[in-house]
Amino acid sequence: MSTFKTLDDLEADQRVLVRLDLNSPVEDGEVQDNRRFERHAETVSELAEAGHRVVLMAHQGRPGGDDFVSLEQHASILADHVGHDVGFVADTFGDDAIDAIESLSAGNILLLENTRMCDDELPEEDPEVKADTAFVQTLAPYFDAYVNDAYSAAHRSHASLVGFPLELPAYAGRVMQTEYEANSAIATREFDGQVTMVVGGTKATDVIDVMNNLGEKVDRFLLGGIAGELFLRAAGHDVGYDVGGMDLFDDQWEANHETIESLIEERGDQITLAVDLAYEDEADERAEIAVEDIDEKDRAYLDIGTDTVEAYDPVIRDSEAVFVKGALGLFEDERFSEGTVGVLRAIAETDCFSVVGGGDTSRAIEMYGMSEDDFGHVSIAGGAYIRALTGASLVGVEVLQDN
Ligand SMILES: Nc1ncnc2c1ncn2[C@@H]1O[C@H](COP(=O)(O)OP(=O)(O)O)[C@@H](O)[C@H]1O
Numbered sequence: 241m242s243t244f245k246t247l248d249d250l251e252a253d254q255r256v257l258v259r260l261d262l263n264s265p266v267e268d269g270e271v272q273d274n275r276r277f278e279r280h281a282e283t284v285s286e287l288a289e290a291g292h293r294v295v296l297m298a299h300q301g302r303p304g305g306d307d308f309v310s311l312e313q314h315a316s317i318l319a320d321h322v323g324h325d326v327g328f329v330a331d332t333f334g335d336d337a338i339d340a341i342e343s344l345s346a347g348n349i350l351l352l353e354n355t356r357m358c359d360d361e362l363p364e365e366d367p368e369v370k371a372d373t374a375f376v377q378t379l380a381p382y383f384d385a386y387v388n389d390a391y392s393a394a395h396r397s398h399a400s401l402v403g404f405p406l407e408l409p410a411y412a413g414r415v416m417q418t419e420y421e422a423n424s425a426i427a428t429r430e431f432d433g434q435v436t437m438v439v440g441g442t443k444a445t446d447v448i449d450v451m452n453n454l455g456e457k458v459d460r461f462l463l464g465g466i467a468g469e470l471f472l473r474a475a476g477h478d479v480g481y482d483v484g485g486m487d488l489f490d491d492q493w494e495a496n497h498e499t500i501e502s503l504i505e506e507r508g509d510q511i512t513l514a515v516d517l518a519y520e521d522e523a524d525e526r527a528e529i530a531v532e533d534i535d536e537k538d539r540a541y542l543d544i545g546t547d548t549v550e551a552y553d554p555v556i557r558d559s560e561a562v563f564v565k566g567a568l569g570l571f572e573d574e575r576f577s578e579g580t581v582g583v584l585r586a587i588a589e590t591d592c593f594s595v596v597g598g599g600d601t602s603r604a605i606e607m608y609g610m611s612e613d614d615f616g617h618v619s620i621a622g623g624a625y626i627r628a629l630t631g632a633s634l635v636g637v638e639v640l641q642d643n
């Protein structure tokens with residue numbers, strides 16, 4: 241199955257540079273614990289217990305976003321899961337980082353600062369270009385091996401993901417290995433009955449393009465979240481616009497409206513949009529409005545409405561397989577969790593094969609008292625997992641396989 245080397249192939253007593261994906265929700269500056277910490281802790285524990293010197297890299301948010309913060313809090317959350325100290329240095333590859341790396345003993349763990357705070361990490365470029373950056377060229381000589389555990393970021397051609405495997409012997413971590421195997425197996429699986437995909441979340445750009453390539457595999461798309469509103473906007477409704485301090489819609493509209501319009505034209509019968517939406521009224525309560533009654537672009541919609549949840553429910557119950565990518569609303573706020581929780585409960589109550597992905601969406605399962613056992617596979621990846629479903633390769637996996 242795996243055509244890359246794994247931790248089973250790693251020699252003893254190595255200085256190992258490990259890429260994790262600890263990208264997490266941040267609420268009022270506080271990093272929220274989630275499944276990514278728990279899953280990556282297994283790889284980190286295994287490496288530390290084997291006596292390697294373990295240096296971790298990860299990213300958080302995107303420059304300019306409210307969630308673009310230091311990894312200092314991540315170190316202590318990860319330490320709780322690993323059951324071992326995780327040191328932190330507020331530097332990516334400068335003198336402070338090198339000093340901290342050089343002072344490690346066998347079995348020690350150190351987390352470097354947010355890779356996206358280093359200019360060489362972004363933008364996406366070919367692996368050869370990334371391998372030639374000062375970031376990679378400076379750090380690589382301090383290590384014997386590179387481990388990529390960040391399956392959920394493996395669709396990004398960033399320095400920490402694709403540059404190091406060109407400079408160091410490279411291995412897949414345990415999360416990379418299990419997610420790759422599970423998602424590749426799902427991509428080749430055939431279903432006799434209806435296959436439904438629930439599309440939501442904030443990263444509409446990640447899903448809209450992929451919907452084009454999933455059209456043969458998926459019979460019905462049920463939309464919500466930011467992507468759902470962009471489709472409603474394309475269908476002529478006054479939603480899907482940035483209002484107040486929002487910056488979720490207009491840029492993604494510019495990048496995707498032509499694809500959305502052609503999807504509606506060519507695959508309109510496969511795509512179901514919300515018929516009502518929920519918002520916060522003057523009394524801070526959940527209120528709902530039918531999409532056809534919306535005539536002002538002045539309000540943020542935070543969930544699909546109750547009639548939409550009722551319309552989506554039988555579609556899910558009639559499906560043989562359901563794939564979920566992204567939440568249908570701001571589920572972290574209970575008032576706006578109805579869409580996401582309604583869909584997840586319908587899946588959990590039926591015996592369809594299901595995959596739930598999206599960095600944040602998998603959190604809703606635990607938050608609302610459901611069990612992972614009620615789902616076929618819960619992926620900590622979002623964009624990477626739906627790309628894998630189309631059979632497309634992920635650049636971060638390709639460079640491991642070539643290593
Ligand atoms: N209408 C909405 N307005 C604001 N945030 C939303 C809305 N719908 C979904 N979300 C947010 O999308 C996030 C879901 O993220 P996730 O499932 O990881 O997908 P993505 O990777 O696309 O962000 C959740 O944190 C949820 O609060």
Ligand SMILES: O=C(OP(=O)(O)O)[C@H](O)COP(=O)(O)O
Binds near residue numbers: 261301392599
């Ligand atoms: O959280 C992630 O992706 P996901 O939300 O699609 O699961 C990854 O960390 C990638 O982050 P990015 O979409 O800012 O490159």
